[in-house]
Amino acid sequence: xxxxxxxxxxxxxxxxFFLFLFSLNNFINxxxxxxxxxxxxxxxxxxxxxxxxxxVDSTPIIKEKLQNKLIALRKILKENSIKYxxxxxxxxxxxxxxxxxxxxxxxxxFFDKNSSLNLYFNQYSSYEMDILKNKNNLEISYSKFxxxxxxxxxxENSLEIVRRRIDEVGTKDPTxxxxxxDRILIELPGLDDPDRIKNLLGKTAKLTFRLVTDEESDFxxxxxxxxxxxxxxxxxxxxxxxxDNLENxxxxxxxxxxxxxxxxxxxxxGAKKFGKITTNSVGKRLAIIIDNKIVSAPxxxxxxxxxxxxxxxxxxxxxxxxxSLLLRSGSLPAPLKIIEERTVGPDxxxxxxxxxxxSLLIGFILVILYxxxxxxxxxxxxxxxxxxxxxxxxxxxxxxxATLTLPGIAGIILTVGMAVxxxxxxxxxxKEEMRTEKSMIHAFDMGYKNAQSAVIDANITTLISxxxxxxxxxxxxxxxxxxxxxxxxxxxxxxxxFARHLSSMYVLKNKN
Amino acid sequence: MKLDLLKxxxxxxxxxxxxILSIIFIIFSIFVLLFKGLNLGVDFKGxxxxxxxxxxxxxxxGEIRQSFLKMNLGDVKVKNFxxxxxxxVKVESLESSDSNFIKKTNTKLSSDLGIDVNFRRVENVxxxxxxxxxKSGLLAITLSLLAMLIxxxxxxxxxxxxxxxxxxxxxxxxxxxxFSFLSYEINLSIVAAVLTIVGYSMNDxxxxxxxxxxxxxxxxxxxxxxxxxxxxxxxxxxxLITSVTTLLALLSIYLFGGAILKGFSFAMIVxxxxxxxxxxxxxxxxxxxxxVSSKTVLKEEDDKVV
Numbered sequence: 001x002x003x004x005x006x007x008x009x010x011x012x013x014x015x016x017f018f019l020f021l022f023s024l025n026n027f028i029n030x031x032x033x034x035x036x037x038x039x040x041x042x043x044x045x046x047x048x049x050x051x052x053x054x055x056v057d058s059t060p061i062i063k064e065k066l067q068n069k070l071i072a073l074r075k076i077l078k079e080n081s082i083k084y085x086x087x088x089x090x091x092x093x094x095x096x097x098x099x100x101x102x103x104x105x106x107x108x109x110f111f112d113k114n115s116s117l118n119l120y121f122n123q124y125s126s127y128e129m130d131i132l133k134n135k136n137n138l139e140i141s142y143s144k145f146x147x148x149x150x151x152x153x154x155x156e157n158s159l160e161i162v163r164r165r166i167d168e169v170g171t172k173d174p175t176x177x178x179x180x181x182d183r184i185l186i187e188l189p190g191l192d193d194p195d196r197i198k199n200l201l202g203k204t205a206k207l208t209f210r211l212v213t214d215e216e217s218d219f220x221x222x223x224x225x226x227x228x229x230x231x232x233x234x235x236x237x238x239x240x241x242x243x244d245n246l247e248n249x250x251x252x253x254x255x256x257x258x259x260x261x262x263x264x265x266x267x268x269x270g271a272k273k274f275g276k277i278t279t280n281s282v283g284k285r286l287a288i289i290i291d292n293k294i295v296s297a298p299x300x301x302x303x304x305x306x307x308x309x310x311x312x313x314x315x316x317x318x319x320x321x322x323x324s325l326l327l328r329s330g331s332l333p334a335p336l337k338i339i340e341e342r343t344v345g346p347d348x349x350x351x352x353x354x355x356x357x358x359s360l361l362i363g364f365i366l367v368i369l370y371x372x373x374x375x376x377x378x379x380x381x382x383x384x385x386x387x388x389x390x391x392x393x394x395x396x397x398x399x400x401x402a403t404l405t406l407p408g409i410a411g412i413i414l415t416v417g418m419a420v421x422x423x424x425x426x427x428x429x430x431k432e433e434m435r436t437e438k439s440m441i442h443a444f445d446m447g448y449k450n451a452q453s454a455v456i457d458a459n460i461t462t463l464i465s466x467x468x469x470x471x472x473x474x475x476x477x478x479x480x481x482x483x484x485x486x487x488x489x490x491x492x493x494x495x496x497x498f499a500r501h502l503s504s505m506y507v508l509k510n511k512n
Numbered sequence: 513m514k515l516d517l518l519k520x521x522x523x524x525x526x527x528x529x530x531x532i533l534s535i536i537f538i539i540f541s542i543f544v545l546l547f548k549g550l551n552l553g554v555d556f557k558g559x560x561x562x563x564x565x566x567x568x569x570x571x572x573x574g575e576i577r578q579s580f581l582k583m584n585l586g587d588v589k590v591k592n593f594x595x596x597x598x599x600x601v602k603v604e605s606l607e608s609s610d611s612n613f614i615k616k617t618n619t620k621l622s623s624d625l626g627i628d629v630n631f632r633r634v635e636n637v638x639x640x641x642x643x644x645x646x647k648s649g650l651l652a653i654t655l656s657l658l659a660m661l662i663x664x665x666x667x668x669x670x671x672x673x674x675x676x677x678x679x680x681x682x683x684x685x686x687x688x689x690x691f692s693f694l695s696y697e698i699n700l701s702i703v704a705a706v707l708t709i710v711g712y713s714m715n716d717x718x719x720x721x722x723x724x725x726x727x728x729x730x731x732x733x734x735x736x737x738x739x740x741x742x743x744x745x746x747x748x749x750x751x752l753i754t755s756v757t758t759l760l761a762l763l764s765i766y767l768f769g770g771a772i773l774k775g776f777s778f779a780m781i782v783x784x785x786x787x788x789x790x791x792x793x794x795x796x797x798x799x800x801x802x803x804v805s806s807k808t809v810l811k812e813e814d815d816k817v818v
Binding site: 045053055194195198199337338339340341342343344345347348351352355356358359360362363366367370371374406407409410413414416417418420421424425428432450453454457458459460461462463464465466468469472473474475476477480481484 | 563631667719
């Protein structure tokens with residue numbers, strides 16, 4: 001166990017050398033070299049910032065989609081002369097009464113693979129919708145796969161919009177990722193005011209232009225509140241133009257009545273539509289509705305043909321630029337709900353870094369003193385190995401560009417405490433061997449050999465814990481698992497390659 | 513060396529008495545857990561946690577509590593956290609759907625106290641997420657126990673695996689029992705601590721087991737009680753030195769690592785002490801009770817050859 005081939009030594013020391021170089025990179029600023037421009041990232045709990053977990057609420061989309069199905073369904077029932085009664089839509093189902101003998105006929109039409117009413121998914125070998133018959137009542141709802149498709153597309157669209165909105169705000173290095181079937185994870189490092197982003201993400205920003213009416217029109221009308229939730233207006237249900245046709249929006253100042261407004265530009269199609277509407281409805285009031293609230297309802301004085309318009313409505317500069325941002329980035333397909341939020345202020349992060357560094361230093365010194373007290377010369381071997389170990393650990397974290405969290409620092413400190421264990425196992429074994437062995441070389445050799453199985457078993461058990469923690473833990477806790485796990489690997493390396501070589505040099509020198 | 517005085521300590525003599533003590537501790541822990549329950553943090557109960565710094569010592573904890581109670585946020589808990597003017601507030605948070613909730617709370621609190629209040633940390637966990645976190649926490653602990661069971665089973669014989677798992681369960685129950693007894697908060701970092709304790713306790717046990725197996729092969733005629741006593745003595749100084757270095761590191765985190773890591777390091781300190789104890793006085797005795805002999809490990813050797 002004490003003999004090292006030249007090649008082996010070259011490999012061992014070059015690994016140590018390179019990892020050492022990488023670890024140094026965290027202390028000095030080297031920018032020009034691409035290879036070692038890597039650094040350990042600081043977690044949100046250390047540099048401050050916000051972690052948000054959003055859930056896409058797809059119930060309104062499902063209801064909307066069912067509403068759309070209704071028209072097609074009515075048509076098909078009529079064409080095939082199937083009589084029906086009490087056709088209605090609830091949150092997740094279409095319901096109607098019919099005559100029992102029509103069921104087979106309906107089932108045939110419904111499960112026709114070419115029907116546009118009920119799509120057939122080849123990839124799942126299943127249909128978009130399910131039916132449930134209950135005596136004379138039929139219930140149509142989305143199947144498992146239909147729901148997956150809806151959620152999937154809602155999530156993908158939401159991700160895109162969320163990305164645009166956050167990019168527009170201009171925070172540095174945001175992380176935006178999908179989680180599962182209906183969640184979006186957002187990490188915003190170094191953000192002072194998460195409330196603004198939360199506000200921006202909390203709005204779907206669905207913009208519609210609808211006419212204010214007095215009488216019932218073909219499309220029906222409804223009462224819609226203004227933003228103050230007090231006054232309301234009756235507006236037509238017919239959407240003349242929506243935010244989809246918006247090309248640009250920005251805050252501006254209107255000289256007309258000295259207020260901040262949002263100016264918008266419509267795309268070609270939108271401009272045409274808008275021109276037509278305003279031409280046909282001069283004198284009427286046009287309600288500008290965002291998320292089911294009327295922002296303003298100005299009177300159309302003259303046709304607006306250029307595709308440019310203004311939205312007024314008690315804006316200050318902040319709210320006007322926020323609204324412009326929302327309109328530019330497009331509307332969310334469904335409302336997003338914040339289901340988890342963790343925000344750490346930058347001052348707490350700084351305090352945590354300081355506390356982490358101090359406790360690491362003190363823990364390190366205590367362990368080193370204790371080891372020296374216990375083992376004297378061998379203690380020095382163990383302590384050198386410990387220092388090398390820390391650099392290796394940091395080097396690997398750097399290469400992986402791992403995220404260091406406060407629990408992660410705790411993991412490093414714990415590694416310091418536990419890393420010496422492998423050396424202790426070996427040293428104790430050597431001491432035992434010394435009692436029966438005359439030759440020191442042989443005692444060292446046997447010590448390393450016989451302690452090996454205990455060292456490996458002992459470290460693998462801790463590694464198992466770290467791996468499970470990494471797989472199931474989240475955020476800061478994951479950082480703990482990373483440092484603990486990598487710490488175990490570097491410990492095994494330093495003890496069995498580096499410390500063993502140091503001891504072998506010592507023993508071989510002192511054999512006489 | 514001082515430790516040499518202990519070299520031939522008769523551990524076996526104390527097995528029965530200490531086992532009874534362990535059983536009493538476990539029953540007590542379960543009793544406390546059942547009747548007192550755990551003090552679950554927002555990670556597992558849902559709600560909002562706010563760490564507040566008030567730059568004035570004239571403001572009392574009562575004033576802060578009063579101000580929060582006025583906001584009708586359900587149950588409110590305020591306690592001192594670390595420094596003198598730092599407080600930790602936990603509210604049930606019924607209005608988590610309002611994205612301005614935190615800002616409004618800050619404004620109201622600041623105007624009530626007549627001073628700018630710094631929200632240093634905010635954690636808001638919805639009911640759905642907290643349920644999931646409980647599930648994944650329990651899953652992680654169960655999985656790690658299973659993984660240990662299987663690993664030891666592969667490396668040793670079933671008696672060893674059984675003994676080690678009993679020792680770990682002993683450690684986990686007592687650690688969690690102490691948390692319940694002291695009403696210390698259980699959050700995500702405590703689950704991480706428990707998992708690390710599982711690994712550490714196993715680590716300690718495995719080292720002794722390794723030696724027992726070695727000695728069983730060496731001295732085939734010696735009864736297990738003598739083998740386990742010798743093996744425990746032989747590995748004792750390692751067991752103690754490693755515990756000391758680990759405890760030194762943990763103590764440093766506990767004292768200097770800041771308020772956030774207090775719970776975590778406390779759990780680990782308890783776990784390391786209990787884990788060291790259980791390796792010697794729980795895991796090893798079970799090998800005696802299950803009549804492990806040299807046949808057990810030699811049979812294992814045969815199996816491996818096949």
